[in-house]
Amino acid sequence: MSLKGKVKWFNGKKGYGFIEREDKEKDVFVHHTAVRDAGLKYLNEGDELTFEVENGEKGPSAVNLQKA
Incomplete structure (x- = not known):
């Protein structure tokens, strides 16, 4: 099921965001x-x-990203 959202923050050095x-x-x-x-x-x-x-294993994460 595809969801929509906005990047809250993303830290390239740490390699993750929300x-x-x-x-x-x-x-x-x-x-x-x-x-x-x-x-x-x-x-x-x-x-x-x-x-x-x-x-x-560590909980839910976003996959199959596409810029809207």
């Missing part, structure tokens, strides 16, 4: 590998995205 969901549910973790896999180099605060949530 996406604020449009539906106001809990913010979603995003790892630099998901950014790379989407063919993106960086996420900027406020970038609008569509994404899916995958539940991993």
Whole structure:
């Protein structure tokens, strides 16, 4: 299921950030590998995205990112 949201923050040096969901549910973790896999180099605060949530060992994270 595709969701929409905006990048709350992303730290390239740390390699992760968070996406604020449009539906106001809990913010979603995003790892630099998901950014790379989407063919993106960086996420900027406020970038609008569509994404899916995958539940991993450390909790939910955003995958299949696309800039909206």
